[in-house]
Amino acid sequence: MKWEQPPLWPVAIPSTMGFVAGCIPYLSESQYLTTETKFSLFAPFGMAAVACMLICLLQRRFESKLEMLAGSLVSLLVSLIPQLLFFVWFVPVILVWIRESVFVWRKSYPAFRIGAWIGLGAASGVYMGGIFAYNVV
Numbered sequence: 001m002k003w004e005q006p007p008l009w010p011v012a013i014p015s016t017m018g019f020v021a022g023c024i025p026y027l028s029e030s031q032y033l034t035t036e037t038k039f040s041l042f043a044p045f046g047m048a049a050v051a052c053m054l055i056c057l058l059q060r061r062f063e064s065k066l067e068m069l070a071g072s073l074v075s076l077l078v079s080l081i082p083q084l085l086f087f088v089w090f091v092p093v094i095l096v097w098i099r100e101s102v103f104v105w106r107k108s109y110p111a112f113r114i115g116a117w118i119g120l121g122a123a124s125g126v127y128m129g130g131i132f133a134y135n136v137v
Contacts, residue, residue, distance in 0.1 A: 003105045011101045013055060014048075014118045018125020019132070021047035026133035044130065045080050048122040049073060055118055064111040071115025072122070079123035090127035097124040 021044040052072040057065055083089040097120040104117050 006105050010105075010114065010117055011121060014052065014121035015097075015125035015128075017051040017055075018044075018048045018122035018127075019129035020125075021045075021051065021122075022126040022129020022131075023133040023137065026130075026137045041080060041083065041126065041130070044126045045076060045123070048126050049076055052076065052115075052119055052122050056115055068111040068115035068118070071112035071117075072119035073115075075116040075119030076123055079120065090124075093120060094124045094127060097121055 024047065025040075025043055049072075053069060056069040056072055059065060059068065079089075079093045083093075097117075100117045100120060104113065
């Protein structure tokens with residue numbers, strides 16, 4: 001898929017949904033989100049995965065929605081699993097997402113790569129939302 005000008009939806013929608021998903025554990029008082037699990041990334045990443053599924057499956061522009069969905073889920077997993085081992089893994093995830101947001105629209109890429117871009121945006125939003133909510137809320 002190649003665009004004539006930079007599209008806004010693959011940048012804004014996944015990162016905003018991820019940001020909201022990253023803030024929700026800090027804003028809601030729930031029996032499932034206790035003090036110990038509030039700092040866990042699993043609930044926000046689960047919400048981001050559902051948001052990515054909705055974004056990918058509701059697209060009319062792409063023919064291979066499942067390929068785009070697979071790309072977004074793979075990039076979410078690649079963003080989450082190393083974070084469990086390396087504390088600062090969110091920094092390369094955010095930097096790669098910014099790079100993809102600047103360059104991916106200029107060339108023709110398959111749906112899997114567009115899905116990976118969407119997944120990286122959601123993961124970056126989760127990380128930024130969690131940092132924001134921890135420090136501000």
